[in-house]
Amino acid sequence: MEDQRFGLSRRVTLPGPLRLDGGAMLAPVEIAYETYGTLAPDGGNAILICHALTGDQHVASFHPRTGKPGWWTRLVGPDKPIDPARDFVVCANVLGSCMGSSGPASIDPSTGQPYAMRFPVITVRDMVRAQAMLLDHLGVATLKAVVGGSMGGMQALSWPATFPDRVRACVVIASTARHTAQNIAFHEVGRQAIMADPKWRGGDYYGHDDPPAAGLSVARMAAHITYLSEAGLTEKFGRKLQAREAKGFGFDADFQVESYLRHQGLSFVDRFDANSYLYITRAMDYFDLAEEHGGLLANAFRRTDARFCLVSFDTDWLYPTIESRHIVHALNAAGRAATFVELSSPYGHDAFLLDAPEMNRVVDGFLKGGR
Amino acid sequence: MEDQRFGLSRRVTLPGPLRLDGGAMLAPVEIAYETYGTLAPDGGNAILICHALTGDQHVASFHPRTGKPGWWTRLVGPDKPIDPARDFVVCANVLGSCMGSSGPASIDPSTGQPYAMRFPVITVRDMVRAQAMLLDHLGVATLKAVVGGSMGGMQALSWPATFPDRVRACVVIASTARHTAQNIAFHEVGRQAIMADPKWRGGDYYGHDDPPAAGLSVARMAAHITYLSEAGLTEKFGRKLQAREAKGFGFDADFQVESYLRHQGLSFVDRFDANSYLYITRAMDYFDLAEEHGGLLANAFRRTDARFCLVSFDTDWLYPTIESRHIVHALNAAGRAATFVELSSPYGHDAFLLDAPEMNRVVDGFLKGGR
Structure with a gap:
């Protein structure tokens, strides 16, 4: 039970190949991930957590290198909005990162040397596709929810746009549908x-x-x-x-x-x-969900039935509230169910990683409101 | 007359020593500067322009290295708010810079080698003290006005605080009385x-x-x-x-x-x-005019009779309007005459260097309103 409590740290080599947005084929595809809790017999309790730029799969368990607690124990854990006693929680290191998933430090099988800059350029959608391969491996057909902040929110947004039938709810915190010039x-x-x-x-x-x-x-x-x-x-x-x-x-x-x-x-x-x-x-800079869907953001959400929850913070000038509003407008235009809250915090973009009881209440209420 | 029109580019070696805020004595003090127009017999028409971080003395004449026009020809020139036909305009390269004034690239007379990091750390007030030495050399007892944007505004603010009897008007554009943590x-x-x-x-x-x-x-x-x-x-x-x-x-x-x-x-x-x-x-980061005056900004303005004109731009997030408001409140507390305008511009902090007809009107009106 100790293992369950602190998460199971694992790594899988998926045969691939994964066709990337840039045109390259990546094989094999290694994904390092953690799971917390147990997949229900009907498979209906899986929640995917997506991490930010420099994040990792250790969302609710100690980081093996730094010894620090998981980066989102405020949201994920016993009696938290996402609770391994109820939910089967999956968090995977994104493609391109360096915590065990395939990235530039991985060995290129064609040379036996690290890829370095020969690793193919990836996109947020490629990260999501790799996550879908992992869920296939884990036997998760449909997600109860996908949840992420910052770049994790980009992945969360990209999920229903890329796999409209595989996600029932989507929580996007302190994020954006596209990177601005700034x-x-x-x-x-x-x-x-x-x-x-x-x-x-x-x-x-x-x-x-x-x-x-x-x-x-x-x-x-x-x-x-x-x-x-x-x-x-x-x-x-x-x-x-x-x-x-x-x-x-x-x-x-x-x-x-x-x-x-x-x-x-x-x-x-x-x-x-x-x-x-x-x-x-680079993947974040390339992110523009509207562009991937004919230039109209609403198009990204027309094929899914997922419910959406958007949270922004009033002092976040990296992905300010106006970016969440753009997303909400597109969701409205696409006829999707969308909850949106701007929360007050002195902490700027980082607020989503810090103590934010209001954020917890919003996410908790939203997830409980699901089917 | 050509020379007058395009400014007189000069350099003076002042014997010094100049006692710096950090405690060091600097000698000699070389100052590169330009002048435009002629000092009136009563000496009452001298205007000092202070440049920003990477600016130079070529405020209204071609830069000798880049060949570009002066950096503030929109404000300084024939029929502009500051007009060499009426005003004796002085602009000096700041201490610490690299356009001819003493700085880390200058030769340290004690070694015959460039100072490099052995140049003493300077402050905005030190820059102002060096400018005062230059004005002594030029025979300018009192300034009709000191005018600057950004770091130039810090110098402009520092002028009446440091030499309360030597300046009659002070124009501070897109600036601040102290550098914030950000x-x-x-x-x-x-x-x-x-x-x-x-x-x-x-x-x-x-x-x-x-x-x-x-x-x-x-x-x-x-x-x-x-x-x-x-x-x-x-x-x-x-x-x-x-x-x-x-x-x-x-x-x-x-x-x-x-x-x-x-x-x-x-x-x-x-x-x-x-x-x-x-x-x-470093000098800019050290700048905190209140700290130099017992922690109360109003104290900086109690000994001068100068009039003040503050201009901010609504999209400037480097030195946002609130910083100008702080200065105006302090001026009010000190009983000084102060004009303050926030102008609208899409260009952020850079607006003060760009086409800003409203800024010109404000500065023109303010300078004409003087004695």
Whole structure:
């Protein structure tokens, strides 16, 4: 029972091939995932959780490398809106990532070497297709719900659009149906920071035990600013100085916000692969659900009967409320059932990962309202 | 007369020493500057223009390196609110910069080598003190007005606070009285990007003809995003692709906004020194006019009789309108005459450099309303 409580960490090699949006065929397709709870005999209790850009499959169990608790234990766990005592919870590392699923650090069977930049460029829809292959493997025909925040919300949106008959409910938190020019711009800064690091070596750094940590760290710092609100940063740090009492008149981290950001950058490189960062940001930048459906977002939702729940946060300037409204308008136009709430939080985009009792109530009520 | 029309580009070596906020003594103090027009016999027509982070003294005349017109010809020139036919216009390259004034690329007289990171850390107030030394040299006792946008606005604000009797009017556009945590965070990303570039060599790159262009370029890209509004980026680029019709499924610049940003980064390194970028961003991060005056911003304005004009732009999220409001409240508390207008523009922070007829009208009216 201990195993069940902390999730079953597994990895499956699916034969593939998986035809990707870019045209390439990927085989084999390795997927690392965790499950919590037990699939009901009628298969009706499966919930897929989709993770964000730098997330992982350890949604409600300790991360094996960092030892930290799962990233969404506030939402998934005993007596939580998603409860393994009732639900069969699946969370898979996305395609292109570096926590066990196929990505640029995986071995290319045609060469016996890591793919590096020879890994094919993927899309959010490709991630979803790989998840569907995993569900086939697990014997899950239809999802009770697919749930995700940020890039996880993009996958959640893409699910009913790609597999209209396989999902009954869709929860999209702090997300968007397409990346804006500003979203792309921030990601491009991160990619250029990585590629500018000579240790990146065109992506072929795996054999050198000396990854492009400096570039990846800068990329993470730039991205991290977009995850926080200006007000949240001011509340948490303001212009507070480090331990010293007066300004140092040098270039060490003088302000607390500087050392915080540096720490965010440095700790990130211990747990993430730079090439995966390139591939996943690219997939997010390519994401435009309307474009995939003839330029009209409503078209993405015409073939499904799924119910939708949208949640945004008022201080999220990465994927602001207006983006959720666009989705709701399209759902309305397509005649779909849609719940939408904008929640108040000082924490910006990151709010979906933090203590948000209102979010829990919304998700709980929405999931219980299902068939 | 041609010379007058296009400004007189000059450089002066002031003996100093200049005592800096950080405690160091700087000598000599070299200041590169331009003047337009003629100082009136009573000395009453001098206007000092202060430039922004990466700006220069060529406010209304062609840049000698890029060949581009002056950066504020919309505001300064014949029949403009600041007109050399009436006003004696002075614009100096700020201390710490790289267009001829003393900065990290200057020769340290004690070693005969460039200062590099041995240049003392400076503040906005130090920039203002150096400008005052230049005005002494030019025989300007009192300024009719000091005018600046962005970091130029910080200098403009610092002028009456530092030299209360030497300035009669102060125009502060798209600026702030202190850098917020988010402002500092973005600058720290830029500094880390530069310092992560191995070609930075701890700042001692001047002898190698191979500056840290990649790091400086990333720094500029990150900063550039903060100069534009999300709406402006969407209007200009949206998700438009480059010349090719379909996504490239690679890591070349696929979206127009990517190649635009890359161009911004690459063209910047031709005209700016990486160490100067470190020093000037540091000065901006240190800027907190209230802190310099006992923690109360109003105190900064109690000893001057200057009139103030504040202009903000509604889509400027770098120095949003609320920052100008803080300044106006402090001016009110100090009993100073203050005009404040928030202008509407789609262009974000950059609006102050672009065509803004309303801004011109506000500045024109304010300057004409003076004694």
